[in-house]
Amino acid sequence: MSAGTIKLDSMLCFAIYATGHAFTRFYKPRLDALGLTYPQYLVLIVLWERDDITVNALGNRLFLDSGTITPLIKRLEARGLVSRKRDEDDERQVRIRLTPEGRALQDKALAVPLTIARGTGLTREDVDRLRAELLTLRDRLDSQAEGSKSG
Amino acid sequence: MSAGTIKLDSMLCFAIYATGHAFTRFYKPRLDALGLTYPQYLVLIVLWERDDITVNALGNRLFLDSGTITPLIKRLEARGLVSRKRDEDDERQVRIRLTPEGRALQDKALAVPLTIARGTGLTREDVDRLRAELLTLRDRLDSQAEGSKSG
């Protein structure tokens, strides 16, 4: 096994790391056409599913913190795709809402997942199985990371 | 299927993206003990496998370009783990070599993959199968990205 050396080619984490980058590169020309980065695209998908949510809710859905979300949202705001407003009942929170332009962009985005799905060369079943395995792994890693902050 | 809306929970790319981040977070306390980031750890693994290689060779192995590799290597150099030297036969190339300190760090790093493997909760067989599927996917995405630069 890994007695003596650490082998890059046997590491699952590197396969995930490299495939993630390959996905981002594959998305790039499609998202460039919408003027979006991949993380910006993810944020809009969340808002298309449920509009008017807080920075925190957005972060929980995407596993990102305010240090990542806040500047990203400001860029989407500068593009006129979303608006930010303090919650009137709890002024610590900032609610993010789609503008008409942000909502309209959904139509142009609908073609993207079809292109991506074709690009993977996988069947719907393979995608679903692979995705389920990865999410199980993600949850297991995250739950253990919580517990061993000082280990 | 995805007629009407794009569903985050059905997206394979997001599962990969989020699992990659979970992996990085899970690695963090282990790599902090070695004073390394995850990409720095990957670079050292490549050098432990084969010392004295060019920036280009390192980038090809890790699917990264000089814009990422160069500053990363300079940080490893500042820590005294690697050295950089122009190739005498081809002065365009820079060869990266481990210092004795860089080589010595391998011993301390050997425990890391064991901890990670345990953390995934997967069998060796599951890891191998999952890894193989992801690498196939990565290659398919990368080969198509090449061909559709202008599409």
Place this chain on the structure above:
DNA sequence: CACAATTAAATTGTGCACAATTGAATGTTG
């Protein structure tokens, strides 16, 4: 050999990603 094309690394600029801190608003407890 001169000169255009190519290659390699470094540089510049933008955008994540996250730890740590800050500051304001809200909750909690005595």
Place this chain on the structure above:
DNA sequence: CAACATTCAATTGTGCACAATTTAATTGTG
């Protein structure tokens, strides 16, 4: 209700990741 604790978003600082450009060295061609 006053002091303390918690929560939320924003900010600061470091380190990738990559497109585009720059600089220098090498290769290819006439």
